[in-house]
Amino acid sequence: MGSKFGFYLSALLVALFTSSVHAQQKAPAASTFYLDKTETQFSLSLANDSADVYIYFASPAYSWVAVGFGASMENSLMLVMYADARGDNITISPRLSTGHTEPSFSPAIKLDVLNGTGIYDEMYVLRAVCHACRVWPNGFLETSSTTAPMLFAFGPAMAAQSDDANAPLRRHVRYGTFSMDLVAATGAGAGVPEANAQLRGAVVQGMSKDRDGKDLAHAICGCIALFVLWPVNVALAGFLRNIKVHVGVSVVMLAFLVVSFALGIATSAQYNRSQAYRSPHQIAALAALVPSLLMAVLPARSIAALSPRIPKLHMPLTTLAFALLVLSGGLGLRLSLSSTSLVVAYVAVALFVAAFTTSVLLCVRRRGSAYARATTRRRLGEEDEQDLGMARWGVGKKLSGSSSDGSWEGGEVGGPYGHERSTSQGSFVVGRGTMPGPQYLMNMHPGVPVYVNGQK
Numbered sequence: 001m002g003s004k005f006g007f008y009l010s011a012l013l014v015a016l017f018t019s020s021v022h023a024q025q026k027a028p029a030a031s032t033f034y035l036d037k038t039e040t041q042f043s044l045s046l047a048n049d050s051a052d053v054y055i056y057f058a059s060p061a062y063s064w065v066a067v068g069f070g071a072s073m074e075n076s077l078m079l080v081m082y083a084d085a086r087g088d089n090i091t092i093s094p095r096l097s098t099g100h101t102e103p104s105f106s107p108a109i110k111l112d113v114l115n116g117t118g119i120y121d122e123m124y125v126l127r128a129v130c131h132a133c134r135v136w137p138n139g140f141l142e143t144s145s146t147t148a149p150m151l152f153a154f155g156p157a158m159a160a161q162s163d164d165a166n167a168p169l170r171r172h173v174r175y176g177t178f179s180m181d182l183v184a185a186t187g188a189g190a191g192v193p194e195a196n197a198q199l200r201g202a203v204v205q206g207m208s209k210d211r212d213g214k215d216l217a218h219a220i221c222g223c224i225a226l227f228v229l230w231p232v233n234v235a236l237a238g239f240l241r242n243i244k245v246h247v248g249v250s251v252v253m254l255a256f257l258v259v260s261f262a263l264g265i266a267t268s269a270q271y272n273r274s275q276a277y278r279s280p281h282q283i284a285a286l287a288a289l290v291p292s293l294l295m296a297v298l299p300a301r302s303i304a305a306l307s308p309r310i311p312k313l314h315m316p317l318t319t320l321a322f323a324l325l326v327l328s329g330g331l332g333l334r335l336s337l338s339s340t341s342l343v344v345a346y347v348a349v350a351l352f353v354a355a356f357t358t359s360v361l362l363c364v365r366r367r368g369s370a371y372a373r374a375t376t377r378r379r380l381g382e383e384d385e386q387d388l389g390m391a392r393w394g395v396g397k398k399l400s401g402s403s404s405d406g407s408w409e410g411g412e413v414g415g416p417y418g419h420e421r422s423t424s425q426g427s428f429v430v431g432r433g434t435m436p437g438p439q440y441l442m443n444m445h446p447g448v449p450v451y452v453n454g455q456k
């Protein structure tokens with residue numbers, strides 16, 4: 001009887017003992033950060049007899065999620081995770097940053113990913129041990145702190161899959177800070193912490209929405225310039241007699257482009273992919289500066305007068321600048337990792353605007369711009385009176401003065417929109433003393449081209 005009782009007692013004790021040992025193995029010392037809103041959990045367990053740091057990190061599958069060891073992004077060690085290329089597991093990328101900019105992958109920090117890592121129920125789950133995570137370039141884990149500063153951040157909620165630990169990241173949409181008790185997280189028999197939907201040894205300090213609108217403003221200014229002001233301006237130049245409106249709208253458009261450029265430059269330092277100005281988006285944008293500047297400068301009175309070819313450059317430059325800027329915009333969407341639907345919409349709008357401006361330009365090319373036709377009429381009216389009697393002798397001398405005032409204000413007869421075949425061309429020729437002859441004077445329909453044999 002007594003021995004039987006003794007047997008049961010010892011069995012009970014053994015059971016208690018083993019279960020407590022088991023419990024100790026199953027639940028190592030750990031501190032846990034848990035965010036209710038997103039059900040994000042980040043737990044740390046630090047071995048007290050080695051440098052091992054055990055990590056459990058679980059979060060909804062945004063494009064990326066990250067935690068960082070440090071008070072701010074600068075010099076923090078950040079663990080960024082996102083879906084791998086197949087989308088059925090995660091890529092974990094330890095990264096460092098030199099400021100509030102996109103962090104760069106740091107191959108020196110090695111994380112051993114353990115069993116139980118993957119994407120489960122649309123949650124990223126990381127179980128890992130890091131053997132050398134307590135010290136990194138320009139930073140260290142304050143293991144003696146009960147309020148070690150930590151960071152967290154979420155990328156936008158959209159698919160972004162890559163096996164590349166250096167994959168480009170979109171800017172975070174939400175980020176925040178918390179503190180963690182690393183003393184409580186340290187103990188013997190450290191291991192991967194359990195899933196645990198409860199704050200323990202951690203304090204959430206705050207979460208903010210990202211308010212940086214530079215990217216968006218950059219894109220919006222560029223699109224207004226390119227898809228609203230540009231076609232309006234082409235139409236105004238083609239169909240309005242008053243060239244000053246065209247000049248005015250050009251200035252406004254240029255202002256939008258300048259603002260867009262400035263915002264782009266202000267943003268470029270934020271991302272690894274744009275820091276060096278080597279992305280196709282930036283190269284196309286910088287290339288577009290050349291025709292854009294020429295377009296702005298060449299119509300100036302003094303420059304346009306240098307050669308009759310100069311005003312004729314305006315239309316090809318327009319087309320070139322537009323093509324480069326549209327290309328740059330599309331590449332910019334790629335650079336900012338925009339969704340495919342946005343890219344498709346962009347291409348559709350770009351094609352529509354391109355078709356519109358092309359048809360306006362073709363129309364203008366045939367008829368001459370309203371301004372040029374009006375100017376031509378005016379000139380012909382004057383010249384007809386003055387020159388009829390002089391037609392036989394040295395008319396060139398008389399007209400040489402007027403031929404040099406080809407500019408915006410002073411009656412640039414050729415006009416910017418290519419009237420290579422209009423009478424206006426004659427005036428330049430006249431200026432150089434090769435008067436086209438009687439056909440010129442017989443033109444009773446100003447604005448309708450007159451062709452002179454052997455001369456353009």
Ligand SMILES: *[C@@H]1O[C@H](CO)[C@@H](O)[C@H](O)[C@H]1NC(C)=O
Binds near residue numbers: 089090113116117119
């Ligand atoms: C994900 O990858 C890790 C290591 O690469 C592996 O241990 C784990 O089993 C994988 N998970 C799934 C669900 O395949």
Ligand SMILES: *[C@@H]1O[C@H](CO)[C@@H](O)[C@H](O)[C@H]1NC(C)=O
Binds near residue numbers: 115116
């Ligand atoms: C990995 O973990 C799962 C449960 O999370 C378990 O079923 C499986 O046996 C483990 N595999 C190995 C190789 O440990």
Ligand SMILES: *[C@@H]1O[C@H](CO)[C@@H](O)[C@H](O)[C@H]1NC(C)=O
Binds near residue numbers: 048049187188
């Ligand atoms: C680790 O912690 C345990 C108790 O949690 C203690 O018994 C042991 O001495 C510690 N080891 C070291 C190296 O400090």
